Amino acid sequence: MPKVELVMPKMGESIMEATILKWVKQVGDTVEEDETILEIATDKVDSEIPSPVDGVIKEILFKEEDVVEVGKLIAIIQTEGEEPAHSDNGQNDQSVEKEVKTEKPKPSGTQAKEVKPMAAPTPQSSPMPSSSQGTTRFYSPLVKSIAKKENIGMAELESINGSGAKGRVTKKDIIAYIAQRQNGSTQTKAPVIVSSPVQATKTNTTNFKTDGNVEIVEMGRMRKLIADHMVMSKQTSPHVTSFVEADVTNIVRWREKNKKPFIEKYGEKITYTPLFMDAVIKALKDFPMVNVSVKDNQIIVKKDLNIGMATALPSGNLIVPVIKNADYLNLAGLTKSVNDLARRARENKLKPEDIQGGTFTVTNVGTFGNVMGTPIINQPQVAILAVGAIRKKPAVLETKDGDVIAIRQLMFLSLSYDHRVVDGFLGGSFLRKVADYLEGFDNNQQI
Numbered sequence: 001m002p003k004v005e006l007v008m009p010k011m012g013e014s015i016m017e018a019t020i021l022k023w024v025k026q027v028g029d030t031v032e033e034d035e036t037i038l039e040i041a042t043d044k045v046d047s048e049i050p051s052p053v054d055g056v057i058k059e060i061l062f063k064e065e066d067v068v069e070v071g072k073l074i075a076i077i078q079t080e081g082e083e084p085a086h087s088d089n090g091q092n093d094q095s096v097e098k099e100v101k102t103e104k105p106k107p108s109g110t111q112a113k114e115v116k117p118m119a120a121p122t123p124q125s126s127p128m129p130s131s132s133q134g135t136t137r138f139y140s141p142l143v144k145s146i147a148k149k150e151n152i153g154m155a156e157l158e159s160i161n162g163s164g165a166k167g168r169v170t171k172k173d174i175i176a177y178i179a180q181r182q183n184g185s186t187q188t189k190a191p192v193i194v195s196s197p198v199q200a201t202k203t204n205t206t207n208f209k210t211d212g213n214v215e216i217v218e219m220g221r222m223r224k225l226i227a228d229h230m231v232m233s234k235q236t237s238p239h240v241t242s243f244v245e246a247d248v249t250n251i252v253r254w255r256e257k258n259k260k261p262f263i264e265k266y267g268e269k270i271t272y273t274p275l276f277m278d279a280v281i282k283a284l285k286d287f288p289m290v291n292v293s294v295k296d297n298q299i300i301v302k303k304d305l306n307i308g309m310a311t312a313l314p315s316g317n318l319i320v321p322v323i324k325n326a327d328y329l330n331l332a333g334l335t336k337s338v339n340d341l342a343r344r345a346r347e348n349k350l351k352p353e354d355i356q357g358g359t360f361t362v363t364n365v366g367t368f369g370n371v372m373g374t375p376i377i378n379q380p381q382v383a384i385l386a387v388g389a390i391r392k393k394p395a396v397l398e399t400k401d402g403d404v405i406a407i408r409q410l411m412f413l414s415l416s417y418d419h420r421v422v423d424g425f426l427g428g429s430f431l432r433k434v435a436d437y438l439e440g441f442d443n444n445q446q447i
Helices: 143-150 154-158 171-184 199-202 221-236 249-266 272-286 329-346 425-439
Strands: 003-007 016-022 036-041 046-050 055-060 068-070 075-076 239-247 292-295 300-301 307-309 360-364 385-387 391-399 400-418
Touching: 036 075, 055 385, 171 221, 239 425, 249 272, 249 329, 249 400, 272 307, 272 329, 272 360, 272 385, 272 425, 307 329, 360 425, 385 425
Parallel strands: 307 360, 360 385
Antiparallel strands: 003 075, 016 036, 016 068, 036 046, 055 075, 239 400, 292 300, 385 400, 391 400
16 A cells, blocks of 8 residues: 655744654544644744645654654655556656655665665764763754854763753754853853763753742743743844834824724724834835844845734743735734734644744733833844833923923833844934834824
């Protein structure tokens, strides 16, 4: 019976590996096409992997919690039908097998040989030094390649704190370590003296001594990823934060007046977020050097305006779905995109492409009742805008009859930016421009 090879799919340009969270199907289970076989997690998002065909799970090659490189064979599905015939020279006359794997093994000799499934990688099978050197961790080819390029020896690599499963050193770990090393502030594990291979099995365990009424809570996988990303951002970019206060009275009045008509016309509830984004998009067009990223000594100017919106999840974690080509959307389109991404984020239904490709991020700390914040840049972007709570405050207004004090709706905006490429003039001017667009909002415009 024909066999279909299921491989770890590519989940994005920058994603080289994924962790198997759960096998929904086991060996011997029947699966239908598009039925979920397993759940995986990357440093971006969790996903379900469907079956490409109808069949029976014949073999599973990796366990739950294993980290698998993109393109690796992870399971074999047996389908109904006859095996493809082979000619005398060993070539297939015709193949009815549905291709899933991106690269098929080549036959050798005069007859195609059966390809044996690859065993799951373990620390012992990794091409690392002998156990006498105390090596028990698995290192991915990507990590080893980076280490070789940066002249990081095995002893030094072993000393790096790993945030991956079972203390595994991830790409983020080694990049953060390199950045620390360049700044002269590397943090490594305490050296472990190993007298035998058996004693090396728990070198990544840390003992905590606690006194009093305390509770130690292990970080979840997503919290670890967020923590790593935040630390890496701070190590990568010298952060500067500027603040302005904007009078958004016109926006508040317009929204209050148009909430019901907007729902009736578009079927969407309009929040303040798309209104803020509209001002950000206009300001980015005025200051395109804020919509950039940095690679080595090069500034990469992004022509697309892909706006990320930091979204709090019910679990307390944070994710940043992205509105692609936001400058092509009107207010109704922005509202629909904001509501759709926020809903799917809360329901854990975001796709990998929904959180990729952002060029600028907006975070609304006002939803928590905060008046301002100093957000951390979402790498590889160079700036992030935080909008605070809108509050009624007395303000001085200039009129033709002189200055008066009136009750206005005021809001703080704060912009954190990468001082390597965005200086105070550019960052401050961009932030002021966002506030100008908010203050100049026409509260008589039609929906």
